[in-house]
Amino acid sequence: MIAAEKRCDLMVIGSGMAGMAASLFASRRGISTIVIGHTGSIRFFSGLIDLMSVYPISTGKTWENPWEAIRILSTDQEHPHPYSRIQRYRIVKAMDEFLSFLSESGLPYYRDSNRNHAVITSQGTLKQTFAVPHTMVAGVEAFHQKEPCLLIRFPELKGFSSRQIQETMNGIWPSVRSIDLPFPNHFHELFPEQMARELEIPSCREELVRSILPHLKDAAAVGFPAVLGIEKSMEVHADLEKRLGVRVFEIPCLPPSIPGLRLQTIFQHQLVQLGVQTYFQQQVDKVTALDTGGFLLYVGEGLDQIRIHARGVILATGRFFSKGLAAERTGIRETVFNLPVHQPENRAYWHNPDFLARSGHAINTAGLSIDDSFRPLDQSGQPAFPTLFAAGSILAHQDWIRMKCGAGLSIATAYAAVEAFEKQVHGHGI
Ligand SMILES: Cc1cc2nc3c(=O)[nH]c(=O)nc-3n(C[C@H](O)[C@H](O)[C@H](O)COP(=O)(O)OP(=O)(O)OC[C@H]3O[C@@H](n4cnc5c(N)ncnc54)[C@H](O)[C@@H]3O)c2cc1C
Numbered sequence: 083m084i085a086a087e088k089r090c091d092l093m094v095i096g097s098g099m100a101g102m103a104a105s106l107f108a109s110r111r112g113i114s115t116i117v118i119g120h121t122g123s124i125r126f127f128s129g130l131i132d133l134m135s136v137y138p139i140s141t142g143k144t145w146e147n148p149w150e151a152i153r154i155l156s157t158d159q160e161h162p163h164p165y166s167r168i169q170r171y172r173i174v175k176a177m178d179e180f181l182s183f184l185s186e187s188g189l190p191y192y193r194d195s196n197r198n199h200a201v202i203t204s205q206g207t208l209k210q211t212f213a214v215p216h217t218m219v220a221g222v223e224a225f226h227q228k229e230p231c232l233l234i235r236f237p238e239l240k241g242f243s244s245r246q247i248q249e250t251m252n253g254i255w256p257s258v259r260s261i262d263l264p265f266p267n268h269f270h271e272l273f274p275e276q277m278a279r280e281l282e283i284p285s286c287r288e289e290l291v292r293s294i295l296p297h298l299k300d301a302a303a304v305g306f307p308a309v310l311g312i313e314k315s316m317e318v319h320a321d322l323e324k325r326l327g328v329r330v331f332e333i334p335c336l337p338p339s340i341p342g343l344r345l346q347t348i349f350q351h352q353l354v355q356l357g358v359q360t361y362f363q364q365q366v367d368k369v370t371a372l373d374t375g376g377f378l379l380y381v382g383e384g385l386d387q388i389r390i391h392a393r394g395v396i397l398a399t400g401r402f403f404s405k406g407l408a409a410e411r412t413g414i415r416e417t418v419f420n421l422p423v424h425q426p427e428n429r430a431y432w433h434n435p436d437f438l439a440r441s442g443h444a445i446n447t448a449g450l451s452i453d454d455s456f457r458p459l460d461q462s463g464q465p466a467f468p469t470l471f472a473a474g475s476i477l478a479h480q481d482w483i484r485m486k487c488g489a490g491l492s493i494a495t496a497y498a499a500v501e502a503f504e505k506q507v508h509g510h511g512i
Pocket residue numbers: 095096097098099100101118119120121122123124126127128129130131132133337364365366367398399400401403404405406418473474475476486487488489490492
């Protein structure tokens with residue numbers, strides 16, 4: 083006896099950025115889809131959608147034009163970055179579809195199709211990114227114009243100091259001021275999620291604005307830590323702008339990240355609306371490849387076990403943090419299919435002896451080698467299974483943290499994997 087037997091065309095394993103994007107693209111193409119996974123690193127995601135801004139990482143060269151960086155990295159045949167397998171117009175389509183979906187779901191993003199934008203971080207540094215949530219745009223513009231600006235810090239919120247931002251930016255943006263203000267209702271200590279929910283209440287915003295107005299002076303914009311609401315972030319942002327009479331922006335904070343939570347909330351609601359069957363906070367425990375093609379996937383054990391028959395799978399299980407890869411004494415292992423992992427010869431080469439070396443560590447570019455259809459390869463260099471595809475940070479030959487290509491890599495490779503699935507499974511009638 084088992085709890086349930088399910089069937090689908092496509093099983094997406096992983097519900098981080100890549101898995102969510104793959105489920106979105108698949109369901110919009112009418113592919114019956116099941117997605118499964120724990121929260122993943124989406125709750126850490128700052129809200130900024132990076133496409134590509136640093137290449138090569140050994141020199142730390144920063145690119146204002148992400149496409150130029152992608153064009154150049156795609157010439158590296160020896161270490162083929164996953165982007166090198168996707169033509170530019172397909173990456174553009176992936177980003178367009180993903181960002182339109184977010185906009186239709188009430189989370190609009192701003193971007194300039196050929197240019198990264200400089201965004202202030204919570205450390206007072208600048209980060210180049212491709213697409214900026216609407217709630218952060220005024221900060222990009224205020225910095226660009228070097229407008230007088232007031233930054234708010236809530237002492238109850240740990241890990242965010244507007245004074246640090248002010249001091250770090252002083253040389254390039256002298257007209258930034260910062261103040262500490264108690265969060266309305268005088269809580270002792272608050273978590274970002276509580277603050278975000280409180281700010282969805284109009285009376286809380288009213289009290290906050292009342293405490294800011296005497297300090298506003300010449301400020302043309304006011305910056306807050308990124309806690310301006312979860313489901314109602316657009317409403318909170320617009321209301322604060324109206325009440326303050328100046329532009330308002332959010333600054334990304336340390337995790338847990340409210341912009342990440344916004345994205346997760348949207349996906350969890352909208353994917354169900356799109357007909358995707360979701361198994362959140364669960365995992366695939368075992369997989370069997372069927373002789374007839376396709377897979378049988380097992381979730382849970384005993385009487386609670388769910389068995390899922392899928393014609394194809396997109397593996398988007400992430401890296402070590404999300405347990406898609408496991409680092410063991412004998413080497414790095416892929417955890418669901420036991421696929422070969424591109425990795426240094428032995429553990430001694432995982433890390434650069436200079437821990438802070440700009441070029442990073444070999445372990446960070448370990449991952450799955452794939453063909454042009456995003457199918458993981460077996461030991462002989464052939465696709466391990468005809469209908470198994472992979473997407474996101476589990477892929478080899480990329481260091482998304484240093485290259486600043488996290489979300490872009492997840493979205494573009496999810497798009498390519500769904501297209502490849504469609505072609506392989508529907509095209510060949512598997
Ligand atoms: C702290 C932090 C900040 C970030 N900030 C940014 C940013 O500012 N801009 C940007 O562009 N990107 C950012 N990113 C990166 C962005 O979130 C990436 O796109 C992401 O890390 C890679 O996504 P992924 O879906 O490949 O993997 P993950 O998000 O790691 O998701 C993997 C998923 O696989 C699931 N899984 C693993 N094993 C199984 C199993 N056996 N069965 C079922 N499910 C399984 C996990 O539960 C999880 O849901 C940030 C990431 C982190 C960690």
